[in-house]
Amino acid sequence: MSGCYINGIANISAQSTSDFDQFLDEIIAYKEVIFKSIDPDYKKYIKPAAMRRMSKSVKMGVTTSKMALASSGIEMPDAIITGTGMGCKQDSEKFLEKILYNDEQFLTPTLFIQSTHNTVGGQIALGLGCKSYNVTYVQGAASFETSLIDAQLMLSEAPKKNILVGGIDEIAKNSTLLHTLDGHIKQEDINVLELLESKTSGTVCSEGATFAVLGAEKQDHSLCRMMDVETRNIASPQDIKEDILALIEKQGLTLNDIDAVILGNNGDVSFDHYFENLQNSIFSNIEQLCYKHVIGEYHTASAFSYWLACKIFKVNNVPSILRVNNIEAKEYKNILLYNQYRAKNHSIALLQRC
Amino acid sequence: MAELREELKEKIIEQLSLEDVEVSEIGDDDSLFGDGLGLDSIDALELIVLLEKDYGIKLKDPKEGKAIFESIGVMADYIAKNRTK
Numbered sequence: 001m002s003g004c005y006i007n008g009i010a011n012i013s014a015q016s017t018s019d020f021d022q023f024l025d026e027i028i029a030y031k032e033v034i035f036k037s038i039d040p041d042y043k044k045y046i047k048p049a050a051m052r053r054m055s056k057s058v059k060m061g062v063t064t065s066k067m068a069l070a071s072s073g074i075e076m077p078d079a080i081i082t083g084t085g086m087g088c089k090q091d092s093e094k095f096l097e098k099i100l101y102n103d104e105q106f107l108t109p110t111l112f113i114q115s116t117h118n119t120v121g122g123q124i125a126l127g128l129g130c131k132s133y134n135v136t137y138v139q140g141a142a143s144f145e146t147s148l149i150d151a152q153l154m155l156s157e158a159p160k161k162n163i164l165v166g167g168i169d170e171i172a173k174n175s176t177l178l179h180t181l182d183g184h185i186k187q188e189d190i191n192v193l194e195l196l197e198s199k200t201s202g203t204v205c206s207e208g209a210t211f212a213v214l215g216a217e218k219q220d221h222s223l224c225r226m227m228d229v230e231t232r233n234i235a236s237p238q239d240i241k242e243d244i245l246a247l248i249e250k251q252g253l254t255l256n257d258i259d260a261v262i263l264g265n266n267g268d269v270s271f272d273h274y275f276e277n278l279q280n281s282i283f284s285n286i287e288q289l290c291y292k293h294v295i296g297e298y299h300t301a302s303a304f305s306y307w308l309a310c311k312i313f314k315v316n317n318v319p320s321i322l323r324v325n326n327i328e329a330k331e332y333k334n335i336l337l338y339n340q341y342r343a344k345n346h347s348i349a350l351l352q353r354c
Numbered sequence: 355m356a357e358l359r360e361e362l363k364e365k366i367i368e369q370l371s372l373e374d375v376e377v378s379e380i381g382d383d384d385s386l387f388g389d390g391l392g393l394d395s396i397d398a399l400e401l402i403v404l405l406e407k408d409y410g411i412k413l414k415d416p417k418e419g420k421a422i423f424e425s426i427g428v429m430a431d432y433i434a435k436n437r438t439k
Contacts, residue, residue: 049392052371106407108369109399 004152005222005354007162007215008072010064011307012037013208013295018063020071023311024319027294030192033185033204034176035296050127053110055090057170060209061120062127065164072213073221078161079133080121081150082168083143085299087117087136089172120168141264141341142231143167144210144303145349149229151214159216166211167300176205184342186267195267195293196324203266206296210303222354223310227251227334229349237277240346244338245282247348259329260287260312262305264339266297271343278338279325287329289322302339302347309335313353359430366426369404370397382427390425398423410438 011017015024018040028038037060042051045063054062061082069075095111113119118136125134133154137146144167151163179185186202195204214226228247235243248255261283265275279288295304312318312332333353340346363377366386370393384390387398398419405411405422411433413419422432 048374052373053396102407106403108403109396113396 003216003218004155004226005215005218006212006224006226006306006310006351007219007222008068008070008074008213009210009223009307009310010067010071010212011208011210011304012040012060012064013304014038014206015295017295017304017307018067020067020311023315023317024294024321027193027321030204030296032189033192034171034180035192035204035206036171037207037209046127053114054123055088055114055170056207057084057088057090057168057209058114058120058123060170060207061166061168061211062123064209064211065124065166068166068211068213069164071221072162072215073219074162074213076128076130077132077164077213078158079151079154079163080124080130081133081147081163081165082118082121082124082136083145083147083166083300083303084117084120084136084138084168085140085143086169086175087138088115088119089170089175091115091119093172093174120166124164139231140345141299141302141339142233142345142347144300145229145231145347148214148226148349149231152226152229155214155216161215163214164211165214166209167303168209169298169300170207171205171298179205192296193293193321196265196290198267199269201268201270203268203292203297205298206301207298208295208301208304210300210307212306218354224313225352225354227350227352229347232346234344235346237274240274240338240340240348241278241282243346244278244336244348247350248336251350253334255282255286258286258334258336259332260289260318261336261338262289262291262308263324264292264302264305264341265290265324266292266341268342271340274340274343274346275338285327287318287323287327288325289318290324291322294321297341299341302337305337305339306349306351309337309351313351355430355434358434359426362426362430362433365404365408366401369400380426382430383425385425386423386429405433408439409433409436411436
């Protein structure tokens with residue numbers, strides 16, 4: 001089986017991450033539980049005529065896809081695979097509001113066209129003129145990882161391909177409000193940097209986009225090798241522990257070979273025990289990093305951890321804001337990622353410096 | 355008529371999200387499509403809905419829009435003659 005390398009990656013988040021030369025140099029401490037991503041200058045990447053119809057997720061997705069392609073040196077990908085938990089919520093809400101307020105009359109096409117889950121993938125393809133394979137996966141918090149698995153399978157059959165893979169989710173007024181009402185979002189505002197010490201249920205809500213270019217062959221500019229990625233819809237903490245050990249063993253490695261773990265703790269006391277079970281056992285002697293107290297939670301937030309790992313491999317350093325224990329690796333060769341949201345859609349990945 | 359033209363320009367900018375365009379930049383005789391304002395086929399559908407919703411004009415044949423949407427001036431003339439609200 002051929003390899004799977006990340007040859008370029010880009011991210012937009014609630015911190016200044018769109019510039020790959022920066023590495024969380026200045027951290028914004030949000031004081032509310034719902035916070036938006038930081039907009040780069042979208043006009044550098046999208047023509048005004050095209051941008052006027054784009055919602056936030058489309059702008060974020062198109063921009064990060066172009067950044068990732070540029071950093072990989074690829075102009076035209078052989079496939080576009082996107083993952084999103086909720087799709088283009090903003091335009092979906094506007095379309096539904098128009099149906100309601102106009103008594104199901106006078107519906108315009110733009111909002112309908114822009115309200116589907118695969119809008120981002122479609123807009124990227126339209127912008128590039130890419131007529132190749134284009135698929136969007138909607139699998140909750142494992143949407144990005146499901147896209148990675150599809151890309152990995154494609155590369156195993158067609159090693160010459162370069163595949164654009166991404167994850168995007170956006171905040172939208174009404175659906176975010178619903179998640180506040182159902183308790184998925186915390187009821188009280190907090191200092192988000194202290195999210196992981198929270199003793200209440202629910203988490204914070206943010207938005208972002210990550211795109212990566214994958215290829216089967218190592219390039220001079222390859223950021224890392226994706227050794228394996230697995231998803232599991234429902235599992236117990238013990239199942240996850242066993243899955244992680246099995247995944248490491250499958251790669252001919254042991255826990256001692258893992259230099260750091262990047263975990264998706266989101267400050268929800270009802271579900272963070274999945275992470276703590278690992279942090280207090282098999283990960284107790286490994287450097288532990290978390291990121292959702294910095295960029296927030298959304299269905300494809302875990303894609304940020306891939307960006308993070310690529311960045312760590314590149315600079316061999318970790319911003320202290322991400323550390324949650326006192327162990328520091330001397331160098332980073334193998335980084336393990338684990339994420340879940342509300343005990344569902346678990347994902348485990350192993351990335352290796354190349 | 356001048357008032358209707360200004361109103362139309364404002365509605366088009368808002369409805370079609372022409373964020374970087376000012377009312378003063380749209381000439382009464384400028385072409386709305388092609389080399390003029392650069393609108394496209396999706397915008398044409400938006401304009402058809404705008405005519406019906408705001409002026410009570412229902413185009414029976416969408417092809418009529420090609421002539422009606424030639425410019426702000428032509429569009430305003432058509433609305434003035436055919437509006438029901």
